[in-house]
Amino acid sequence: MSTGVYMQMLLLRQAYYIFQEVGRSLIRNSLLNFAAVGTTAISLFVLGVGVLLVINTNEIAKTIESDIEIMVYMRHNLAEEDALTLEPLIDNISGVQETTFISRDEALKSLVKQFGDEVEESVGEENPLPDTIKVKISDPREVNKIAAEIEDLPGVESVRYGGQDFVKKLFSLTNWVRIIGLLLITLLGLCGIFLIATTTRLTIFARRREINIMKYVGATDWFVRWPFLLEGIILGFFGALLAVGVLYFSYGALIAKIQETISFLPLVNSSAVLFRIFEGLLAIGIVMGAVGSTFSVRRYLRV
């Protein structure tokens, strides 16, 4: 028999033993296991909520940003032909995505369409509206710079743009969510790890006779460690699973509720994105379990 095959068989035989031990200890310390799973679940739930909040605000901010446009108003005495020559100049400014020329007549027409014939009457013969060029830009953060550049062009009376204040506020909110969330997650994550470590330590304590005997009959370090490590990983995994389950249902319900009332709000609801988040949470849960139990095993299991 080759050593590879031999090792595999050895592992298989030992795996049976290891799983048996894990099962025993999971049943034995059920109360503490429950606490460890619960804490892990809460910390991962908070993490999940934080991540969902952040990606949703990002999504909203992105949508609003893409709507940011600069309205360029021409001087009133500027002829339409001259105003039209400005359009390619604006187009040439870097960061400008698209320009649309709106003549004063078109502007008036849309105004009339919006507010009715009274507008036309009150305006009278002379159309007070200027020719306008609507400018879309590719990066909303450059809106100030581009607007200033356009304002310097000859024939431009004024420029107007909006929306970026709201985006700024939204981003600062997202930042706060991030910071507070991170603090909370770190705190709860440490609690989860600590509880898993405690559970593992109790298991080690309950099994100290066996460990002692194992040592004397020549068990390898890893053979002794595996059951504890696995126990931690299972606790972490179930914690994450619980968090994912609660998150999945509550988020689904919340989204449905929100879209009923504020249907235009662009919310993240693609299952691909959600599953990526859930996968991440499960992975983190497993890592938390492994870290917690490794911590105890290292400290209390001098094999």
Add this chain to the structure above:
Amino acid sequence: MISFFNVSKVYPNGVKALQGVSLQIEKGEFVFIVGPSGAGKSTLIKLIFREELPTKGQIYINGRSILRMKRRDVPYLRRQIGMVFQDFRLLPDRTVYENVAFAMQVVGAKRSEIKKRVPEVLKMVGLEKRMDDYPLQLSGGEQQRTAIARALVNNPSTIIADEPTGNLDINTSWEIMECFQEINDKGTTIIIATHAKEIVDSMRQRVIALERGKIVRDEHRGVYANATT
């Protein structure tokens, strides 16, 4: 074979457990280690088992230096040595059979091997009828024989016993010693640290006497104490 060359052991708290001990134990020998409490018997055993490392000197077990041995190789050294303790160290929630089988599971033996080997060993120590009993249902002597079976089950070259009869009455102690003798007759090296003077005296095996961390006597066919001491 076990060789100690000028071995000293000083514990971190300053206790000098062994000082300049040299000895040689050949394969198949039967050795008693005697001496008052604190003479260094337990330390000697811990060194053979590499539970402790010597402060000075060199130790070879079956041709391998335990000082140069890597940590991950220690379990394989221990599989060549069976340990028996004064307090038996059996798992109370497992039967006699399971206690012995446990030692084989730990080293990854095949299930068919375990099924074959465990009854064999239990028969050798005379417990073939108590296989399904739990340790607490057994007498002290039977518990110790279970422990001996467990030490023996992985076919070690050496069995080391630390006060194996310390908790047993004299008749039972004799039974246990006879058990060790039978195992020794089949070629296994036996090393026993003990206070059981009468047994040592009448078995006339090799006796290594320790006092204050030094070997004061090493006699073949020896007795527990010299007439002069």
